[in-house]
Amino acid sequence: MTTSAIAVTGLRKTYGDKTVLDGIDLDVPAGTVFSLLGPNGAGKTTTVNVLTTLTKADSGTVRVAGYDAATAAKSVRSAIGVTGQFAAVDELLTGRENLQLMVDLSRGAANGVVAELLERFELAEAADKPAATYSGGMRRKLDLAMTLVGNPQIIFLDEPTTGLDPRSRRTMWTIIRELLADGVTIFLTTQYLDEADELADRIAVLDKGRLVAQGTPDELKRQIPGTHVRFRFESVAELDTAARILPGSTRDDESLTLRVPSDGGTRSVRELLDRLDEHSLDAGEFSVHTPDLDDVFLALTGHDTTEVVAK
Missing domain, CATH: 3.30.70 (Alpha-Beta Plaits)
Structure with a gap:
């Protein structure tokens, strides 16, 4: 029986008189890629912030890696890694120094992890150059490598390929698949519908704080007439x-x-x-x-794809 890496029931969050999340239910099986899609203002960022313990829910239950996000936030944080939309690297440090900094801050880092990650992400040749000299794709790879220092069970990827050229984007997809093969669970938000279609085992579509659909990419496409x-x-x-x-x-x-x-x-x-x-x-x-995810997104949310883009 597949265990849940993330289990959410009845998640609600309001700011003043505005309801941002209105009873969200999610279940993310361990060792899968789960993608959350939605237009601007749908509540995606708030959802991720709650799951990563940055924001407290008003009501509902949230379990991440088996831990209650409300009562065991420290345990949740030790089990997850978060890569934001913009690479959080120190440009004054070299790639090796950025990774070593994360090792020094992490209690769970294994010996030799810096050299291993530099090799795995094809950064060994540039390891001793300042991160300021790295291309956008290299910075994204370094950022993700830094996330892996603590060997997280679950990784939250917020638009990991935004701004990357097609080759760097494909490289990032390969890395994500390799992480999946290692048993890591990926929670992915992306502005590229083809990326979700390519990588995600399951997709949830969020609109105005409510989930309007969940399923595999093929299941979602079959909901839309036009085949x-x-x-x-x-x-x-x-x-x-x-x-x-x-x-x-x-x-x-x-x-x-x-x-x-x-x-x-x-x-x-x-x-x-x-x-x-x-x-x-x-x-x-x-x-x-069959209809593609662009058709699905437009039909389910009633919005143009101002944030989620078909490429």
Whole structure:
């Protein structure tokens, strides 16, 4: 049975007369990547602040790594690592010195951890150069390496790839997958929908202080209408026949394609193919198209993706 790294029930938080979190329930299985999405003002930062013991909840229960965040905050802090949106490195220190500083501040750091992390994050060659000379991607890697000094069970990553070039972004994704393989739990907030789609085992969508959806990326996509099967034919005559026998379809004469509404499941796709076969039609190609997370986000929150961006 999978244990919960984070378990939240009925979480509420208000500031004055403004309700920021209105009864949040979350369950994050250990050893998974969980992504929290939401527009500006949805309550994501407040949620993370509560989970990391920076803010106290007004009501509800919050357990992180098995500890109650309200009564055992010190134990929670010893089990987690937090990497903020902006790299928290000392630019006057070298990469090695930044890591050594974290070792000196941490009671749980293992011997040789500095050299190990420099090698793991491909920072060994630049280890003795000031962090001020590092690129944005290198700083983000150093920041995450510093988070790992204490060997945390759970890592909170707040927009870890914001501002990175595509190559550095991919490198960070690889590092996150390696952490996952080591059994670390990742709580990810991101402004990139494709990042959540690529990395997250489960996603929760927060809007106006309430969770409006939770599930795997595929489960969330299936909630949104718009899935269809696309057929391409070799002639207008074949397209005419297919459009006639497949009601509700939308044709494109220029590309000789036909879009047919479908749930994308094996049975429904097979039925469409059988229908074509009954009329001796052979599509040159066909593919199943489903809504992406951008469609999901817009449908669930009713907002433009001003904060969460599809790339």
